[in-house]
Each structure stands twice: as structure tokens, then as C-alpha cells.
Amino acid sequence: ELKVEQNPLFLSMQEGKNYTIYCNYSTTSDRLYWYRQDPGKSLESLFVLLSNGAVKQEGRLMASLDTKARLSTLHITAAVHDLSATYFCAVVTGAGSYQLTFGKGTKLSVIP
């Protein structure tokens, strides 16, 4: 059974600081997604990572994928309050699978 683990689950950081959220998964995957969710809202797609070594950046967020280590990271640079949200990684595994398996999410609070 595929397991997706995120850490930390809760993160409180000051504005201007850098931090990294980690996403580990237990079996081989060929696709990894990062989503953002604001309280009471739906999931907003941030990144889709399709291959080993893939790196994508959007604003203050950068995501990377290491398929050999079964690890993805979401790096936050110079955090601002607007980045406060819950961040989920999700993995699709196995040929012919269409199921996204999500981690429990990392609740990020950026303090002014």
C-alpha cells in the first residue's frame, strides 16, 4: 500500500525566512503533485513533477523531485503572510493508476 508522508505537519515561520517541506512516498511513482489549500477552500494546483530531477519554481515556491530517494521538497524563500495555507503533496503510482494519494498536509503559518 502506498504511503505518503509529509513533514512537518505544522510549520510556523517568520516573514522573510526560508524553509523546506518534505514529502516522502513508499513506492515507485512517475508523477508527483503539490497543491495549496486555504481554509474552507478547494485545492489549488501548484506544481506537477514528472521526472527524476525535475525542478519547478513559481514566485517564492520551488519544488523538486528525486525519484530514487522517493522524495519531493517544496522550498519557501523569504516567506510572506500570503503564503499561509495548507500544502499537500500527492502521488500517482503504478502504470494504469489514476488515483492521487495525498499526504496529510503541512499547515504553514507565516507570522509578520
Place this chain on the structure above:
Amino acid sequence: DAGVTQSPTHLIKTRGQQVTLRCSPKSGHDTVSWYQQALGQGPQFIFQYYEEEERQRGNFPDRFSGHQFPNYSSELNVNALLLGDSALYLCASSYPLGNYGYTFGSGTRLTVV
């Protein structure tokens, strides 16, 4: 360009009742997936519909069933509601292979009392 539309936004039902949730996919998408998100948890996959058939199913009981219509819209039906079915139900649409990502709707908040 309309995204994924779900209805209703909120719903309160009594234990034992049945409920139907609806989803219209993003324009150009023909695949619809349903997820259940309990409070404080990540979404869990219920099933996916493509070409009006259930293509893959997660670990949910038969009380959860669905349908996809020729216009690609979809319904999620839950019978014999339990208190534990209270959750946010999310619909996601995509192209068949999902390589371009999944677009999620705003969800239906179901409360079972």
C-alpha cells in the same frame, strides 16, 4: 473559462438518508474523479469516471456510487449515510492521462446529523 463546478456547496442530511452530489468538469476535460476530505486530513480517492464508466475505485464501500453522463458531468451518490460520512467532497477533472494535472472544484460540505 469555467473551472470545475460542484453543487450544492453545503448540505445537511440525517443518518440513514441518501445524498447526491453533482460535478461539471472544466471545459475540455472528460475525466472526473471524486475525493473525500475529512477535517484536518488529506483528500482520499473515491473513484474515477471516464467514458461513462468507473475506471478505478478507492477503498470505499458500495454505499458510494457514481455516474458520468455523456456531457462528462458526474454525480456521486451515497446511501445509508453515517455520521462518519461528514466531510468535504471534492470533484477533480482532468484529461484522460492526467499529465497536465487535476483541477479541483470548490467542493460540497456534507454534514450528517
